Amino acid sequence: EVQLVQSGAELKKPGESLKISCKDSGDGFTSYWIGWVRQMPGKGLEWMGIIYPRDSDTRYSPSFQGQVTISADKSISTAYLQWSSLKTSDTAMYYCVRQWSVAQLERRYFDLWGRGTLVTVSS
Amino acid sequence: DIVLTQSPGTLSLSPGERATLSCRASQSVSSSCLAWYQQKPGQAPRLLIYGASSRATGIPDRFSGSGSGTDFTLTISRLEPEDFAVYYCQQYGSSPPWTFGQGTKVEIK
Numbered sequence: 001e002v003q004l005v006q007s008g009a010e011l012k013k014p015g016e017s018l019k020i021s022c023k024d025s026g027d028g029f030t031s032y033w034i035g036w037v038r039q040m041p042g043k044g045l046e047w048m049g050i051i052y053p054r055d056s057d058t059r060y061s062p063s064f065q066g067q068v069t070i071s072a073d074k075s076i077s078t079a080y081l082q083w084s085s086l087k088t089s090d091t092a093m094y095y096c097v098r099q100w101s102v103a104q105l106e107r108r109y110f111d112l113w114g115r116g117t118l119v120t121v122s123s
Numbered sequence: 124d125i126v127l128t129q130s131p132g133t134l135s136l137s138p139g140e141r142a143t144l145s146c147r148a149s150q151s152v153s154s155s156c157l158a159w160y161q162q163k164p165g166q167a168p169r170l171l172i173y174g175a176s177s178r179a180t181g182i183p184d185r186f187s188g189s190g191s192g193t194d195f196t197l198t199i200s201r202l203e204p205e206d207f208a209v210y211y212c213q214q215y216g217s218s219p220p221w222t223f224g225q226g227t228k229v230e231i232k
Binding site: 044045046047049050057059060062065095105106108109110111112113114115116 | 127153154156158162166168169170173174179211213215216219220221222223224225226
């Protein structure tokens, strides 16, 4: 059974940098897109962006463009979400998700979710 | 961006009852590109319904989705104890960003 295995919880200070990861346990990492979804404490879900690991094609939500960087290393089947300077407002749970296609509308849903990485930013 | 509005915010029902959740879009959702996800406390969301009405793998048939255009519904025919959770709709038919509704909590009455 394919899983998206996310890195562990992080406690950081404002202004620090951070890179969290999402590893695909299967062998299809370059066959689909990997996205990131934010859930702030007690709130709903927000789509942040996606990457196609085969060629690193990346798309961002306007709300997150310039705030985070999404990347991937296909040699180790791992996607990343990165901040250069964290804010307290970045405190949230971050989920990685699998999305089979962007071009085909009917295959854009998120059929597999990681368990999430809790990021806490506090001074 | 397409805004999804879910109603009600909270639904208080007893096990065995029928649950009807609504998701309304601010503009028409292309090709019924509408999904429903279930999230239990402390867990990641999981896909229930895609394409407005197709059940994801392993989802019991008491869950059904319907609708098109701007109005969509998730129905749980008979609530089981494990169904009490928060449910989110999501549209993925437009250009990004692909947006979620704010969620409906189904709680035990």
